Amino acid sequence: MVPPEVESRVAPPLVNCPECDSMLPQGLGEIECLLCGAVCRVSHAPTVAALKEEKVQCPHCMTVVEAGTDKRPADLTCAACSKIFTLTRKIVKVEIECPSCESNLRIRPRPGKRELTCPGCQSSFFVTF
Numbered sequence: 001m002v003p004p005e006v007e008s009r010v011a012p013p014l015v016n017c018p019e020c021d022s023m024l025p026q027g028l029g030e031i032e033c034l035l036c037g038a039v040c041r042v043s044h045a046p047t048v049a050a051l052k053e054e055k056v057q058c059p060h061c062m063t064v065v066e067a068g069t070d071k072r073p074a075d076l077t078c079a080a081c082s083k084i085f086t087l088t089r090k091i092v093k094v095e096i097e098c099p100s101c102e103s104n105l106r107i108r109p110r111p112g113k114r115e116l117t118c119p120g121c122q123s124s125f126f127v128t129f
């Protein structure tokens with residue numbers, strides 16, 4: 001049986017590559033830039049502390065459980081009911097304004113250039129992170 005998942009509310013900051021200024025894959029530690037291959041050390045002490053101290057509700061019995069680790073995803077065992085659940089990484093979304101109709105789109109940023117289609121006016125445009 002796959003343990004139920006709870007999405008973390010804490011996310012590492014979005015960081016740009018110091019070499020080519022494109023967005024790095026989200027995470028902490030040694031992160032490799034997908035565009036230029038530079039390996040960058042990303043550290044952010046407040047995020048690490050917040051990840052370790054994050055409290056989530058056990059989806060089985062609703063008891064509050066402290067994560068105790070800065071890893072995401074992390075398998076946690078509830079102290080009250082001894083059941084396992086997975087604390088997944090937070091999915092970060094950013095708001096992009098459509099250049100044609102100025103409506104806001106909420107998307108998941110991914111490194112590099114990609115084409116988006118605005119659901120409001122159907123026009124396509126490119127975004128680069």
Ligand SMILES: [Zn+2]
Nearest residue numbers: 017020033036
């Ligand atoms: Zn780079």
Ligand SMILES: [Zn+2]
Nearest residue numbers: 058061078081
């Ligand atoms: Zn529980």
Ligand SMILES: [Zn+2]
Nearest residue numbers: 098101118121
């Ligand atoms: Zn639009």
